[in-house]
Amino acid sequence: MTTTTPIGAPAPTGEPPLAASPGRRTGRRGPGPLFVLPFAVPFVLFLVWPVLQGIWMSFTDSSLALRDTSFVGLDNYAEAFGDPDVWSSLGNTVFFTAASSVPLVLIALAMALLVHSGLAGQWAWRLSFFVPYLLPVTVVTLIWTWLYQPDVGLGNELLGALGLEPVGWLSDESVAMWSVAALTVWWTVGFNFLLYLAALQSLPTVFDEAAALDGAGAWRRMWSVTLPQLRRTTVLVAMLQILASLKVFDQIYILTKGGPNGSTRPILEYVYDVGFTGYRLGYASAVSYVFFAIVILVSLAQLRLFRQED
Amino acid sequence: MSTTASPVRARRLPPRERAGSPMLLGHGRLPRVLAGTALVVLAGVWLLPLVWAVATSLQSEQDVAEPGLSPFKGAFTLDAYQQILERGNVTVWAANSFLVAGLVTLITVAISTLAAYGFSRGAFRGRRVLLTVTVAAVMVPPQLLVVPLFEQMLMFNLVDTYAAVILPQVVAPMMVFILKRFFDSVPRELEDAARLDGASELRVFLSVVLPLSRPIVAAVSIFVFIGAWNNFMWPFIVTNDPGLMTLPVGLATVKDAFGIQYAQAMASALLAALPLVVVFLLFQRRIVSSVATTGLGGA
Numbered sequence: 001m002t003t004t005t006p007i008g009a010p011a012p013t014g015e016p017p018l019a020a021s022p023g024r025r026t027g028r029r030g031p032g033p034l035f036v037l038p039f040a041v042p043f044v045l046f047l048v049w050p051v052l053q054g055i056w057m058s059f060t061d062s063s064l065a066l067r068d069t070s071f072v073g074l075d076n077y078a079e080a081f082g083d084p085d086v087w088s089s090l091g092n093t094v095f096f097t098a099a100s101s102v103p104l105v106l107i108a109l110a111m112a113l114l115v116h117s118g119l120a121g122q123w124a125w126r127l128s129f130f131v132p133y134l135l136p137v138t139v140v141t142l143i144w145t146w147l148y149q150p151d152v153g154l155g156n157e158l159l160g161a162l163g164l165e166p167v168g169w170l171s172d173e174s175v176a177m178w179s180v181a182a183l184t185v186w187w188t189v190g191f192n193f194l195l196y197l198a199a200l201q202s203l204p205t206v207f208d209e210a211a212a213l214d215g216a217g218a219w220r221r222m223w224s225v226t227l228p229q230l231r232r233t234t235v236l237v238a239m240l241q242i243l244a245s246l247k248v249f250d251q252i253y254i255l256t257k258g259g260p261n262g263s264t265r266p267i268l269e270y271v272y273d274v275g276f277t278g279y280r281l282g283y284a285s286a287v288s289y290v291f292f293a294i295v296i297l298v299s300l301a302q303l304r305l306f307r308q309e310d
Numbered sequence: 311m312s313t314t315a316s317p318v319r320a321r322r323l324p325p326r327e328r329a330g331s332p333m334l335l336g337h338g339r340l341p342r343v344l345a346g347t348a349l350v351v352l353a354g355v356w357l358l359p360l361v362w363a364v365a366t367s368l369q370s371e372q373d374v375a376e377p378g379l380s381p382f383k384g385a386f387t388l389d390a391y392q393q394i395l396e397r398g399n400v401t402v403w404a405a406n407s408f409l410v411a412g413l414v415t416l417i418t419v420a421i422s423t424l425a426a427y428g429f430s431r432g433a434f435r436g437r438r439v440l441l442t443v444t445v446a447a448v449m450v451p452p453q454l455l456v457v458p459l460f461e462q463m464l465m466f467n468l469v470d471t472y473a474a475v476i477l478p479q480v481v482a483p484m485m486v487f488i489l490k491r492f493f494d495s496v497p498r499e500l501e502d503a504a505r506l507d508g509a510s511e512l513r514v515f516l517s518v519v520l521p522l523s524r525p526i527v528a529a530v531s532i533f534v535f536i537g538a539w540n541n542f543m544w545p546f547i548v549t550n551d552p553g554l555m556t557l558p559v560g561l562a563t564v565k566d567a568f569g570i571q572y573a574q575a576m577a578s579a580l581l582a583a584l585p586l587v588v589v590f591l592l593f594q595r596r597i598v599s600s601v602a603t604t605g606l607g608g609a
Contacts, residue, residue, distance in 0.1 A: 035428030039421040046478040050458035128353040136540040138561040142579040250542045
């Protein structure tokens with residue numbers, strides 16, 4: 001590293017380094033391996049080992065019920081590819097990812113643009129949009145279970161007030177996943193909103209001002225100046241969001257347990273069901289590694305697209 | 311809302327303070343009214359579920375079950391809160407959540423800052439390899455680890471212990487990575503000065519580097535705490551004893567047991583959310599700016 005000038009600090013840089021400071025060996029300075037050890041031990045124990053252990057388990061018939069396990073080679077993987085439940089839960093996961101990611105990007109962008117427009121009350125808007133993100137998943141699902149309640153829940157009360165038929169928010173197979181997506185958008189949009197807001201606040205204003213001088217109106221400047229400048233942020237937000245949505249489990253498990261009739265069960269809940277209700281840990285590992293492979297493929301594809309954008 | 315932009319007004323409300331770009335809306339009246347209306351509607355939609363939950367928690371179960379669009383159908387009462395607190399479980403779970411989230415935060419921040427400093431400044435064998443593995447580990451979804459970690463906990467005989475809930479959560483490669491990046495940007499001259507004065511490496515770290523890093527360490531602490539407080543899947547899988555459950559897990563197990571007692575359900579939900587809302591109000595600026603600059607948050 002080249003020498004940098006410390007700002008606002010007495011600069012001892014001019015002094016030549018002392019050849020032998022008392023009581024110190026020469027040659028080795030800086031923190032040693034002992035600094036990394038307290039992290040490295042749990043890291044290897046609770047992350048590296050489980051990752052390797054999981055790969056090993058996926059080649060065995062390991063089970064919660066039986067202590068004897070034997071090596072079964074690629075049987076679990078072969079079974080996973082032929083398992084209709086794997087395909088249907090993967091389909092549900094993809095559907096949820098699409099249904100949640102699009103509004104999670106667009107609404108976040110709209111919120112950030114509106115808040116950034118300079119209207120009074122920044123603090124209150126930020127709080128309203130971000131506070132749901134702070135709530136534990138169980139709290140969010142408790143509140144929405146109540147809103148989706150068929151008889152006196154807010155959802156059906158509102159529909160009733162508009163003269164519409166009540167909806168089986170969590171009991172109708174064709175509606176349930178949309179209900180989960182709506183909850184998720186409400187819960188997590190605040191994070192994307194903040195990423196967009198930060199991006200907007202760091203944009204240079206010169207282009208905007210130049211366009212205004214050239215006579216561009218507010219809409220015109222938004223479409224031709226502001227939005228194009230947000231392109232990188234949009235790619236980043238969309239990438240993070242797709243990866244997060246693919247990993248959905250918690251809210252669905254608590255809200256619907258995957259029902260009605262498996263219509264909201266995501267792949268990670270299938271892993272949980274197979275492993276902890278069906279006791280088949282080996283098969284559950286194989287399914288989760290198939291899923292991990294998909295996540296990695298999606299990440300790589302996104303990185304490629306991102307590079308092309310640049 | 312005023313639409314003029316006279317110099318006097320501009321001086322009274324400098325752009326910094328508005329933290330926005332007045333350019334975005336131009337000077338017309340209509341865009342401002344439209345944008346303001348859209349903001350109010352959006353914020354209303356986002357606050358409605360919370361307002362509804364609060365109103366529900368402050369009524370009797372009978373009043374809550376009355377149909378009608380009014381959020382407040384009956385008399386104000388704290389019965390739901392009283393019943394929740396008397397039942398006792400919620401207070402035990404809250405205590406567990408504080409214990410677990412507090413210890414996870416303490417341990418994670420301690421070992422992550424040390425390691426990040428070691429990675430940033432150290433020169434020892436294996437540093438590069440371990441650093442590469444740590445950065446790669448950021449990619450691993452925690453859900454992937456659940457099955458083998460559970461098997462491991464069975465092996466160590468730790469299922470249904472605080473240790474099983476806490477220990478796997480202290481490994482946070484992302485935080486190490488963020489801290490290392492920060493330490494990389496701290497000039498080394500101050501440390502060298504302390505070393506010349508004969509300070510030990512730990513001393514240099516604790517009294518020179520750490521005080522300089524207070525903002526980033528605070529941000530990391532807040533996010534680790536929120537993540538641990540809200541963590542559901544792992545504590546849910548590794549605890550069966552209701553006396554060991556954290557709030558999110560405990561509430562999930564009794565969700566169905568509430569039946570139609572929505573006042574109590576909402577009261578316990580709001581009690582569980584309260585500590586985080588307090589944390590947010592206390593550290594709002596820091597949370598907002600660190601989400602924005604590091605993109606970190608949500609474990």
